[in-house]
Amino acid sequence: MQALAADGYRVVGPVERDGVIAYADLGSGDDLPTSVTVEQSPGRWRLHHDDSGHRFGWTPGADSWKQFVYPAHQEVLRIRRTDGSFVVTSPPPAAQPLAFIGARDCEVRAMAVLDRVVLDPLHPDPRYAQRRDGVFVVAVTCGVPAATCWCTSMGGGPQPAAGFDVRLTEVHDAVGHRLVAEAGSDRGAELLLRLEMGAATTDDLAAANGVARAAADGMPRRLDGAALPALLQGTDHHPNWEAVAERCLSCGNCTMVCPTCFCSTFSDHTGLTDDGSAPIETVREQDWASCFQLDHSTLGGHAVRATTKARYRQWLTHKLQTWTAQFGTTGCVGCGRCTTWCPAGIDIVHEAAVLAGLPTAAQPPNSQKGSSA
Amino acid sequence: MSAPTVAVWKFASCDGCQLTIIDCEDELLAIAAALDLRLFLEAGPSELLDHYDISLVEGSITTAHDAERIRDVRERSGLLVTIGACATAGGVQALRNSADVAGYTAAVYARPDWIETLATSTPIADHVQVDLELRGCPISKEVLLSTITALVAGRRPAPTGHSVCVECKAAGNTCVLVAHGTACLGPVTHAGCAALCPSFQRGCFGCFGPSESADVDALHTAWRAAGIADADLLRALRTFNVAAPEFAGGAQRVQLRAKEHA
Incomplete structure (x- = not known):
């Protein structure tokens, strides 16, 4: 996060707030939820704490990344009368590109679905295009689906397959508790190299895939x-x-x-x-x-x-x-x-x-x- | 473009909606310039004209005298805009509609025989044609300003009728009903307050009255699922908008279902 901020990104991601997981500006990894699990069922959400130390042991809440690229409320233009004429101005573009920390596969795919609509070649939304351009996506593999999850029925899975720069998987096994990071783009690879993290072993990667497999097997809802x-x-x-x-x-x-x-x-x-x-x-x-x-x-x-x-x-x-x-x-x-x-x-x-x-x-x-x- | 002549009228009410006009502190000079305020006793002007372009009406009808007076106001008004829960739904004083008004009068006044009052508190629209309703107890300053600016510019004022939930989600609030199990009338309540109470993690208590498609029966089922007692829903429905048809009818059905349940 610090590296992304140093590169000029506005870094946003999950925080625990008012009993839910919300997406907000992040200063450092300390802002991420820790030891949080959630219980979801139709019409009900409850947040719980355990002593796991896990950073991504929860499933997303009501917030989604849409709020950053397609905000609930935005100014479109301003028309000002001048002497005998008028001037139209558009709001200034955002000063910084966005970096999303912790996007799940369903969320990464949702951005692509939204892109297809809002960036339709016939009527592209220039404000959306500007905010969406160059978003750095740090995706996360889901380890524990909620009871309301059904991504595998809708063309996805717990493990993001595309649309990310870096993919993290939180692994907690006999070897220890760690985040396995994989690059999904050149700039993702460049970032990981710069951070000089230890290289993942084949065991690490196998463990990460195991997390995804277990989550897919545990997917509670299935429909074609x-x-x-x-x-x-x-x-x-x-x-x-x-x-x-x-x-x-x-x-x-x-x-x-x-x-x-x-x-x-x-x-x-x-x-x-x-x-x-x-x-x-x-x-x-x-x-x-x-x-x-x-x-x-x-x-x-x-x-x-x-x-x-x-x-x-x-x-x-x-x-x-x-x-x-x-x-x-x-x-x-x-x-x-x-x-x-x-x-x-x-x-x-x-x-x-x-x-x-x-x-x-x-x-x-x-x-x-x-x-x- | 000359400023429209405006009157602000008071019927049975607490004056809180009139105070909301005065509370537009930063915009007061602009409002005074945009509107030709001729009658607004709370603020000073007291000029009785045969015609006002716009009348803002606060309060409900609770006396025979007021039932006559609102007809007179209607005749003097171009556009008649009701402001607040009293004027649009009868207000909290409509609790009398299902109570013993003579008993209340005897309990409160030393000389109840001097009191002339109706058995009901009714909204302005039950008596005369209303052109626009601003909801709330009190009304929202933002909705009032957007209405004034629209009228002055010749745009159609468009207070939205959807639920508080829409404003709550736009504000990024946590849903207190789903995430905390807090009793919240938001799903059946008219927007306009910018989700004020849920923004402070309090349940909505419906002061803007029913939304355009308020379904109290569905909310009853949802509150029961969240473990909230039927009595709490009845209490919530019977406040500032107790006589709004959707809330009043909904409350009756909640009572019936509570009896079946018992």
Whole structure:
């Protein structure tokens, strides 16, 4: 982290705060969570401490890297009246490139999914492009999946396979407790060489792969994600939509915590002047939006998706079905955030399985209160 | 562009929403310049005109006299904007709607026969056409300012109706309901406060009233799953927005389900 900061990066990563894992600016390795484990199940998160000394023994919380490259609130432009004309200015670009410490495989893949949407060649978002450009990614292999995890069903795994500069795996075995680092890019290799860490042995690498394998074997939820787009076709009138709508709060939490949800809304703001003359400046702002908001589907003064049922159907089918046709990737990376952070505990895996006519996921082996089939 | 004439009216209320206008300290000069404030007794102006371009109305209707007076206000007003939980939902004083008002009057006043009051506290919209509602107990200074600036510039004011959760997540707050098991009305409560209470790890107590798609039944199930007692939900729903239809109806159903449960 110090080397990255010295190279000019703004280093951000996990911290323990208010009983959760949040992503924030990091000063040094001391800021990382230590001896933290988490318990996740539909609608429930609890953070615990043990005496392991582990730095990455937890699964991610509601925060995701999206908040740094596609912030919840941002200024888009500023229009200022001048004598007989006007001047448009854009906010200045960020002073520093970002370095992400501790991105999991689902999160690395989520960034790629978001890139495909927000950097679409026809309508690239220049502010996103600027923030995303040159992000240094230190990825981490997941050792202990949460009960809401299902990355292996959505094309990923506990071990990041691409999209990182350095990959860390926390190993704690008979040899000792250590981080095994592997380079994923030239600049990652250059950084590791500069740090003059001891070279990993073949045993170290085997142990790191063992951590990933054990995590994959322990993945609590399984569903054939690749088959979902076809299986969800024709389910528009499935009775399960009504059943979910009875529990769904339409609060929008699932979309807010989703690392690939990209909907946003724009609004213009004018100020006031002390002499009562017309305001001279207008600011256009962009905020995260949600398909659970009535505004989101309001056309001609009326919400097209007026019911919770219609909104939940939009959300789930976009994530798991129509995104593929629209963008060529799945919209879901299997991180489980929407399920953990749903106050009503609605489990996307369970609902998708019911709709697709697949056997519902087996009871998660390490779940405290997994959903019943 | 001449400044619109403005009146601020008070009905049954605590004056807190009017104070929020005065509390715009840094912007007060600009507000005074942008609006032609003719009637605002709390702040001084007391000019009774036949017509005001904008009326800001605080408070609920609790007397026969006020029920008449709000019609008069409506006739004098171009745009009528209600401010706060009292004006939009009847306020905390709507607790009387399901209580014995004559009993209360007798308990409080030495001469209850001198008191003329209605059995109910009702929102302004039950009596006259309302053009825009600003929620909250009290209203949010930011929402008030964005409304004023929109009206002055000729934009459509757009207070959002979504849940507090949207503001909470945008602020990067920890979800106190999911992560701490804290009773929080955020999922059914109208945004506008910038998630003030959850930002301090307190549960939302719903002072902005029901969100556009508030589902109290679903929240009841969620609170039960978090181990929160039905009585706590009833208590939470029956405060500043007790008479808001979504909260009032929701509370009735919570009671029914609690009886079935028992």
